[in-house]
Amino acid sequence: MRNRMQLALLPVFLGVLVIMNAPATMAADNYGSQVADKFARGLANAATGWVEIPKNIIITTNDSNIAVGMTLGVVKGAMFTIARTVAGALELATFYLPTNESIHPKYVWSNFNEESTLELGDL
Numbered sequence: 001m002r003n004r005m006q007l008a009l010l011p012v013f014l015g016v017l018v019i020m021n022a023p024a025t026m027a028a029d030n031y032g033s034q035v036a037d038k039f040a041r042g043l044a045n046a047a048t049g050w051v052e053i054p055k056n057i058i059i060t061t062n063d064s065n066i067a068v069g070m071t072l073g074v075v076k077g078a079m080f081t082i083a084r085t086v087a088g089a090l091e092l093a094t095f096y097l098p099t100n101e102s103i104h105p106k107y108v109w110s111n112f113n114e115e116s117t118l119e120l121g122d123l
Contacts, residue, residue, distance in 0.1 A: 034098035038091050044107055045088030051108045052084055052116060053077030059115055080116045084108060087118070 056077035061069025087103045103118050105111045 039095040042088045042091030045084050049081045049085030052080035083118050
């Protein structure tokens, strides 16, 4: 019985934390632009995460050869597809809390010849 009550109060507690943080977050001069940027970034990354596969095939092929590009490049691309898509979905879900981007480059097409990197601390 006690565990059910604690579980039922968890959303209330999380809501209170978000509401308590809202005035400090909204006080920032550029809150609106940060939120809009995070929403757009999240939407774009969630929708275009799959582009990491051909991107990593091309990068890996250019670094070594076509055989490595078609094997290691596909594996790396699949991993970054998942990472970019999940990061985008998380940014969409939390767009009202401005944070820095968690995956670089900001968009998959931003610097197509640069390998993507993930910074889990910013999620």
